[in-house]
Amino acid sequence: MKERILESGEDYLETILVLQQRNGSVRSIDIAAELDYSKPSVSVAMKNLRERGCITVDKNGFISLTDDGRAIAERVYERHVLFTNWLTSMGVPEDIAAEDACHIEHCLSNESFEAIKKFVQNNSK
Numbered sequence: 001m002k003e004r005i006l007e008s009g010e011d012y013l014e015t016i017l018v019l020q021q022r023n024g025s026v027r028s029i030d031i032a033a034e035l036d037y038s039k040p041s042v043s044v045a046m047k048n049l050r051e052r053g054c055i056t057v058d059k060n061g062f063i064s065l066t067d068d069g070r071a072i073a074e075r076v077y078e079r080h081v082l083f084t085n086w087l088t089s090m091g092v093p094e095d096i097a098a099e100d101a102c103h104i105e106h107c108l109s110n111e112s113f114e115a116i117k118k119f120v121q122n123n124s125k
Helices: 007-023 028-035 039-051 067-089 094-107 110-123
Strands: 055-057 063-065
Touching: 007 028, 007 039, 007 063, 007 067, 007 094, 028 039, 039 055, 063 067, 067 094, 067 110
Parallel strands: none
Antiparallel strands: 055 063
């Protein structure tokens, strides 16, 4: 991929990954329901992700992550889980921790994330 995927694109890819793990298959309507977005907004996003080579959509409308799309989704999801768990361990309510994690996961460099990850792993009970 030539350009970095925007935060919204990363969120869509992460959602596809989570829905695939939960349900086995994903369609645009599942993403719209999960994120509480309109179907037209999801359709536009899926078109953009397909054109960027992050997803494929079969003739029945089922969405799959490409290798590139899966790599991005797994990176974002790993960050989301780590930050949510870390914040909740410090007493932040889970809903707030998850929302904050969603913001933090996109803006941190790989170097900073790896340092925080190592710190959290070395200092967990």
